[in-house]
Amino acid sequence: MPLLEVCNVSKRFPGVQALKGVSMSIEPGQSVAVIGENGAGKSTLMKILAGIQTPDGGEIRIEGRPVEIRTVRDAEKLGIALIHQELNLCDNLDVAANIFLGKEPRTCGFLRRREMDRRASDVLRQVGLDIPPTSSLASLSIGHRQLVEIAKALASDARVLIMDEPTSSLSTGEVENLFRVVRTLRERGVSIVYISHRLSEIEHVVDRVVALRDGRNSGELEGDQITHEQMVRLMVGRDLDQFFPHKPHQAGDLVLSAQGVRVRGNGAYPIDLQLKAGEIVGLAGLVGAGRTELLETLFGVRPAIGGTVEVAGKAVRLKSPRDAIAAGLFLIPEDRKQDGLVLEMTVGENITLPGLMRASTAGMLPSRWEKSIADEMIEKLHIKTPGPGQIIQFLSGGNQQKAVIAKWLAMGPKVLLLDEPTRGIDIGAKHEIYEMMEQLAHQGVAILFASSEMEEVMGMSDRTLVMHEGRIAGELRRDQLGEEAIMRLATGVTQAATT
Structure with a gap:
């Protein structure tokens, strides 16, 4: 029984x-x-x-x-x-x-x-x-x-x-x-x-x-x-014949360059990395390797304690998220509810919140601006909601994640940083997030994403940076990617990628 x-x-x-x-x-x-x-x-x-x-x-x-x-x-x-x-x-x-x-x-x-x-x-x-x-x-x-x-x-x-x-x-x-x-x-x-x-x-x-x-x-x-x-x-209700819709991208001009950046808490290991337009770069590593800390430093949440950062060839000082936003560099955080959304506000208010200052003139917003931007992003990202007036906490996890992404897309990003972009969302919504990443890369946006899912890193990266104990242990080209190669770097067995 x-x-x-x-x-x-x-x-x-x-x-x-x-x-x-x-x-x-x-x-x-x-x-x-x-x-x-x-x-x-x-x-x-x-x-x-x-x-x-x-x-x-x-x-x-x-x-x-x-x-x-x-x-x-x-x-x-x-x-x-x-x-x-x-x-x-x-x-x-x-x-x-x-x-x-x-x-x-x-x-x-x-x-x-x-x-x-x-x-x-x-x-x-x-x-x-x-x-x-x-x-x-x-x-x-x-x-x-x-x-x-x-x-x-x-x-x-x-x-x-x-x-x-x-x-x-x-x-x-x-x-x-x-x-x-x-x-x-x-x-x-x-x-x-x-x-x-x-x-x-x-x-x-x-x-x-x-x-x-x-x-x-x-x-x-x-x-x-x-x-x-x-x-x-x-x-x-169908087969996802190609779950990861990734296609190799022709990298464009250098968009983000970090030289000798020292992350608070891991200051002993200066980090160098480069991102080019239209490139999707994975950031792999075990829990505690320093992936989130690196992304938050690039977004100004954790001010760097050393090194230089350039965006589109221009040196920037990332002492706060406001500095990063002004440079066209945006972060999709790991915890969308805690750090990415205001749950008591509507879908439209969340999507347009970062652009209020940019869109206002003498402290006044253009008529119907908020609804126009929200409607455009809801349609573009296929956010399932009764309308922009829906309180966002009542949306599913996948649609909340799309709303976090939508608020930055409306700002015209040069560089998009994603920390565990598909954490806690279903397989259909994951596929839609991957397709969105592909479209943005095709439009010339540089993407750096951290993920704990090995399949995701291997399926969506043009190349992968692997972190170990606060430093970048090595880089793997797409043709070098494999679970064993990533784990050897992530566990410190190998300290440099094979070329």
Whole structure:
């Protein structure tokens, strides 16, 4: 008998039918991936199971018994726990306090701290985390915090763990450790619902795949059927014959030149790099290699502590993002919600925000300027939104990312810096981002993009710079690109690319 069954569940929001008779099941100790493009209904289904939202129709069963899940507490009582992509933990508390927050063992109102520490140690051991329960959460890595979140669920006797993009911020080693924990939990009878846009992970960590498209079931895969190609076909309803639309570009004039740039925190390693018009250059490296720090330095977020930068042959001083913007150099940040958007503002306001000063005359904006620019960018980048007046936080991740890109495209960039441009977006939106990069390169924009996805770097780069411990360990031409060649440089085994 399945542990959890979803039977013909539907959910409607104003103007949108999010779920249309969706069904799925999961057995004890089984791992099931739920895949689909942004807007396919994955998040809505998971929120219904976790008690954050209620369905309009259909039925949910636990061990064959119909149940009602109206609140998060209802879900917890049934043994269902959702581990959010953005972890729900408190930095100012220790590990044990986070695990039992709101459920602390007490006697006559007094906290039984010794018992709490003992029980916390038990669940920490179950997830393979060998740390004292009194450790400060703020001192832990993202990977360890993820395990604390899982331990928190286990302390509530969770039988079904829903993991939403659990590896999006983890290093390679932390990902492997998470997979080991998932396998251990399955052996103990805990069921896993796994949501990830990284299809290569899904092939290795789940027993079955349930695909959604436009709020409906589009198919299931098991065992050897679980391949990248099959998953893509179920998600988008077609084959992506050429997922990376990259074509070699004829590089133009030198647009960006950095000589001896010293990045704050890695000042011992001066960095030299050049970008030419119409060129797409990948920036590879392991987590902590310094890719984000380099991009933020070029954008003026982190003022350089040495070296020179020239844009189109003109020396520029990048002491703030305003200096970079004035030079035609723009950054798409890794965290679009925190650093790229004002979530409470509309799509149109976000797109036109950087150009307000440039477009205004005597403090006044030209009539209808904002709507005209927003409409143009929405159409150009195929942003799915009811209109420029839609609050941007209600768009899917892929469409939010397009809006971040749109605000800079409206400014006419010379150089575009992209930090993890497809992080947390679905496979269809990724393909659209890649096509946009190709179009911009064809128009003469120089692109430098950092990515943790090896396939993305190899698929979209004219050449690749590989970083190791704050320095550029080497450069690889397109005909030299391969996983082994990149990893040798990224791990410091090789310090210069073979020519």
